[in-house]
Amino acid sequence: MRGMTASFVALALAAVGFTGCQREHVVAEPDYNRQLNSGHALRKLDPSQWPSLATAWGARDGYLDQALDQSISWFQKPSSQQFFPFHEVSTHEQAAGSVVAFKEFLKSSSTEQEFLGRMQQMFDCWQTVGYNDQGTVLFTGYYAPEFKASLTPDSTFRFPLYRRPTDCVTDPVTGEPKGRLQADGTVAPWPNRAEIQSSGMLRGLELVYLPSEFDVYIIQVNGSAKLTLQDGSTMYVGYAGKTDGQYVGLGQTLLDEKILTERDLNLPNVREWCDKNPDRAMEFINRNNCFVFFTKYDGSNWPAGSLGVKVTERTTLATDKKIYPRGGFLLVDTKSINFANQQVPFNRFMCDQDTGGAIVAPGRADIFMGVGASAEILAGAQYAEGTMYYFFLKPEYASQYPLPPVAKKGAPASGE
Structure with a gap:
């Protein structure tokens, strides 16, 4: 929805500066819009540097499943191939297979330990460099x-x-x-x-x-x-x-x-x-x-992001698509605001499915908060630092998780 640089935009109110959060004792304002000189915004982590996935595993929900399906539908489009390979990070086969494998792991893993073991065995983890080359990102919010x-x-x-x-x-x-x-x-x-x-x-x-x-x-x-x-x-x-x-x-x-x-x-x-x-x-x-x-x-796909797929509440992320890869899943670790205006932890798996006019640097990202007045409140108050991690299948596993066949129009969806 936010693709002011792509098909459809929805730029966060907080990205415009609408935030109710106060920051005290600030010596110097961080330059969240600092640009990269070249290349992409990800750094591959050693397995010993991986973040904990336990909280995000516990927070998985139907929204995540919906968002993963939307990413899979985007990867099924031939037009998605033009954005890969994404530097040395991922091929199209890896990126698409990563979403398919992750969705399967979420469904078939009976315990947190089983899920974590499969992730660590088959995936590489890439952390953002952030605005300061230390992984720090400003997370704002947007809504429909x-x-x-x-x-x-x-x-x-x-x-x-x-x-x-x-x-x-x-x-x-x-x-x-x-x-x-x-x-x-x-x-x-x-x-x-x-x-x-x-x-x-x-x-x-x-x-x-x-x-x-x-x-x-x-x-x-x-x-x-x-x-x-x-x-x-x-x-x-x-x-x-x-x-x-x-x-x-x-x-x-x-x-x-x-x-x-x-x-x-x-x-x-x-x-x-x-x-x-x-x-x-x-x-x-x-x-x-x-x-x-x-x-x-017609609105059947509303609200849609810059990838042309429907964005999902608290699970779609908007980033700068010149330096971050499209369509994949990632872990976001930051803070958010609840309706009592209290800052609470936000540690969730999300999908990178959107972009925006003010989201033009490695130190900026926007969380889609939903539709209507309630989402407007959350989006307007979202303003917190954090970091994020992208996950891609190791090359040797990519071919094991092919995209599902594209459903023909009028055919029942898988599982029906």
């Missing part, structure tokens, strides 16, 4: 929002989402924005957000109308939404492309301008401030020159 909307403008619904214009140029493989096609065939940078909005260059491309500019902005940041229309029907919109302008988070701007403190920085407070200060809010929103376009789709 729901809004009221109208297909026609009126006094309430005045702020449009736009379809993708024909002159929007993106890389055909990665979806990375390249710019705007000119009459002479060259590609030039897009104008800034304010000029795009005021010039009328998108007139006629209105897809649907929202009640506020802030709602439009949140949908642009998340990259998808479930919309309830005036007649009670439901419409799903998803990412269709974006301009090549720089992304600047509204939350970070409010911090920089000293309008809100980190203690007060959460989505309700940001929304309240924007409602009370619409002109300044628009000024700050316009600092984000990454402008997202949308398309309507």
